[in-house]
Amino acid sequence: MVFTQWSLMKRAFSFSPRPFVRCFRPINALSAAVLRAGVCASVACGALLACTPAYDWRTVMNNDDGYEVTLPAKPRSDERKIEIAGQPMTMRMQTAEAGDAVFxxxxxxxxxxxxxxQRATLEFLQHGLARNVNAKPEARETQIDLAAGGRVPGSEIEVKGQGGEKRESRTIHARFVARGTHVYQLAIVSDKMPPPEQADQFFASFKLF
Structure with a gap:
């Protein structure tokens, strides 16, 4: 499954007029993968913990787009032309999959x-993601780290709802930031959020050059 393969990517998010559509692969396939992986293990204290997928974290340096990020699997990349505010632009993607989640x-x-x-592009991305689950984004402020030190302001949304042809439940957690001639979108899309420490690993690792 590859968010970066546009034929599959359309299923997760929408471009024009929405930034990305549906899911990286059909959500029923995601759900099936979750069911296959969802074996529970008992620990000594008697608690039951859901087995987590393998997260093979690696740092990816993207010098062309000016960022570094840690992804849970080998990423795939692609790009396509989009139009925002009546202007043609290019959107490039790097994605990786762990379990039922796409980063x-x-x-x-x-x-x-x-x-x-910049503002028009940020709004385009935020509303397009939320529209995939028939939700309205309620963005809150966050801070995005710079590789050289310091931070710049960004925004964050978390939306959950039903989307796609079969109206499957899915969750989207995303952050957005504009810097110069680039606008960035970090997103985790899944039928449920990964463990908090894995989501934190992804978002905290993102740094702008």
Whole structure:
């Protein structure tokens, strides 16, 4: 499954007029994978813990788009042309899958660093993601780290609902930030969120050059 293969990626998110559509692969396939992997193990204290998928974390340096991030599997990459606010742009993607979750970093390359265009692109991405689960994004402020030290302001949404042709339940947790002529979108898409420590690993690892 590859968010970066556009034929599959359309199933998770929407482009024009929505940034990414549906799921990286059909959600019923995701659900089947979860069922196959969802064996419970007993620990000495008697608690039952769900077995977690293998997270083979590795740091990815993307010099072209100016960021580094840690992904839970070998990423795949692709790009396509989109249109935002009447202007043609390029969106590039790097994605990796762990269990039933897809971890994705998208970069929209803007024609200029115009703040109004940055805001329009951020809104386009936020509303497009939320629309996939028939939700409205309620963005909250967050901070995005710089590789050289310091932070820049960004935004974050968490939405859950039903989407796709079969109206499957899915969850999207995403962060967004604009810097110069680039707007970035980090997203985890799944029928349930991965363990908090894995989500934290992904989001905290993202740093802008």
């Amino acid at each position: 994705a970093v998208g970069t929209v390359v803007l024609p200029s660093a115009d703040p109004a265009l």
